[in-house]
Amino acid sequence: MGDNFIRELLSDREGQKLYFREDLIFEVTEAICKVMQEKGISKAELSRIAGVSKSNITQLLSGDHNMRLTTIADLLFALDARLEVAATPIESELNSILDSVTSLTQDDWTFVGTSVTESSSYQTVLEQARNELTKAA
Secondary structure, three states: OHHHHHHHHOOOHHHHHHHHHHHHHHHHHHHHHHHHHHHOOOHHHHHHHHOOOHHHHHHHHHOOOOOOHHHHHHHHHHOOOOOOOOOOOHHHHHHHHHHHHOOOOHHHOEEOOEEOOOOOOHHHHHHHHHHHHHHHO
16 A cells, blocks of 8 residues: 555656655754754754754754755754755656655555555545645645
8 A cells, every 4th residue: 555655646746746845854854853863962952052942943843844944054053064965866766765665565654644544545545645745835
């Protein structure tokens, strides 16, 4: 089920756009969290050194909030770090993603709070996922 779901999501440009948007948000927030963990810096400490409220830090790192590039740069600067950016062609990335999902089973999949069950139609789950991704964006 998961294999078919990801294939369906990535089968059109809109689904691909949503996937890669969420992937970028995830990668950036994970990079910031990794630096925080490596340096032993809490959200409260990052809040203090970056001059941003702790609740704002929590929102930014949840992945639900659309961060501006200047905000990302400021947080990383406060952590004495920088983000390395590289653009890669989507086609090679899509092939890699599709190759990796073929080995997964249904038990490996829960998407944006939506449980994928035997009774769920692919189209219903796909539509729910797209709605959740759109709301998150």
